[in-house]
Amino acid sequence: MHLDDATLIAWCDRRLTPARSVRVSRHVERCARCRTAADRINRDFRDVLESPPSPPLPDLDEGLAAVLWAAREWQAASRPRAALERRVTADLETYLGAEVAAMVAERAAERGGGLIATARCLLSACLGQDACRALLESSGAGQETGWEAARP
Amino acid sequence: MVDAVGKSVSPPGGLECEVGLLYRMHAQGLYRYAGLLNPDGGAAQDALQEAFLRYCKARSQGRTITNPKAWLFRVLRNLSLDAVKASGARPEVALDRVPERCARGADPESAYHRAELLAQARAALAPRELECIRLRAEGMPYEEIAEVLEISIGTVSALVTRAHKKLQGVLASEGRTAHFRLMPQGSPYAP
Numbered sequence: 476m477h478l479d480d481a482t483l484i485a486w487c488d489r490r491l492t493p494a495r496s497v498r499v500s501r502h503v504e505r506c507a508r509c510r511t512a513a514d515r516i517n518r519d520f521r522d523v524l525e526s527p528p529s530p531p532l533p534d535l536d537e538g539l540a541a542v543l544w545a546a547r548e549w550q551a552a553s554r555p556r557a558a559l560e561r562r563v564t565a566d567l568e569t570y571l572g573a574e575v576a577a578m579v580a581e582r583a584a585e586r587g588g589g590l591i592a593t594a595r596c597l598l599s600a601c602l603g604q605d606a607c608r609a610l611l612e613s614s615g616a617g618q619e620t621g622w623e624a625a626r627p
Numbered sequence: 628m629v630d631a632v633g634k635s636v637s638p639p640g641g642l643e644c645e646v647g648l649l650y651r652m653h654a655q656g657l658y659r660y661a662g663l664l665n666p667d668g669g670a671a672q673d674a675l676q677e678a679f680l681r682y683c684k685a686r687s688q689g690r691t692i693t694n695p696k697a698w699l700f701r702v703l704r705n706l707s708l709d710a711v712k713a714s715g716a717r718p719e720v721a722l723d724r725v726p727e728r729c730a731r732g733a734d735p736e737s738a739y740h741r742a743e744l745l746a747q748a749r750a751a752l753a754p755r756e757l758e759c760i761r762l763r764a765e766g767m768p769y770e771e772i773a774e775v776l777e778i779s780i781g782t783v784s785a786l787v788t789r790a791h792k793k794l795q796g797v798l799a800s801e802g803r804t805a806h807f808r809l810m811p812q813g814s815p816y817a818p
Contacts, residue, residue, distance in 0.1 A: 480792075484791060485784075488787070516791060519791070520760050520791070520794070522741075522745050523749050523752070523794060524757075524760060524764055526742055526746050526749055529662050530668065532654055532658040532672070532675075535655070538675070538676065539651070542676055542680055542683065543643055545676070546642075546643075546646070546683035549680070550687060
């Protein structure tokens with residue numbers, strides 16, 4: 476009796492129940508043909524992945540250094556922005572209520588558009604452009620919203 | 628590390644150590660996987676860097692990532708597929724690059740033939756089947772493969788089995804066809 480390929484794959488990939496796995500292991504230990512079959516399965520998988528061969532990553536150290544550098548840049552750039560966003564959120568809470576502030580924050584997180592841009596978009600629709608601009612400018616976020624560029 | 632109050636604090640540069648360790652452990656495998664999804668080597672490297680940068684951002688914003696390896700592979704996959712979609716390229720390996728290296732066995736004819744068959748087998752595999760066996764070769768258990776591909780464990784198992792069946796179907800002709808290839812054209816013994 477020999478094992479079929481599906482069983483051998485499941486055995487290689489540790490998908491069998493412990494009891495079954497022990498039985499299969501015992502069989503494979505004794506049976507040269509099933510041992511060869513299991514080796515062939517893994518060899519075929521490996522060879523098909525390497526046909527064509529996958530090139531190695533050019534430079535590991537350089538790549539890591541680039542990631543860490545980009546992360547530091549991002550952290551430095553996001554620090555003042557994070558402070559500004561906290562200030563805008565606090566002002567929204569004060570003037571429009573915690574519910575509105577939370578709604579703006581949630582929407583910004585979901586859409587990924589940035590808190591201030593989201594606030595600008597939502598609030599100009601319900602408060603009108605002028606009131607919205609005045610509010611954001613008083614929080615120090617006038618330039619962040621693009622009002623400056625929009626002025627004639 | 629734990630401070631006097633018992634609150635957990637990360638050591639200075641803790642995130643960089645963490646990312647450095649993950650990079651050394653998984654960058655090579657991630658790059659191989661990205662190469663499978665997007666044959667453009669430059670794009671694969673970009674996707675790799677971006678996945679790690681996103682990891683840094685998520686961690687420095689205080690997010691907990693329970694399985695960093697699966698997280699990185701999943702993010703890399705989505706980035707690569709987006710890049711392929713944006714460039715309009717096909718996420719399949721070009722067949723003209725195929726049997727360039729085939730050192731297995733002493734007989735160059737049969738080694739060449741095996742490489743040719745492997746290329747055929749590879750072309751016969753569906754992208755997800757190929758992804759499954761790539762991730763399997765990176766030492767991932769089915770639970771992690773399922774997490775990366777966002778499918779069920781049962782589907783992973785079915786994909787691996789089906790990939791193997793297809794592979795067997797193509798490679799079964801290995802010895803036989805190699806023999807036919809050695810015969811001159813127009814031989815009365817040719818099939």
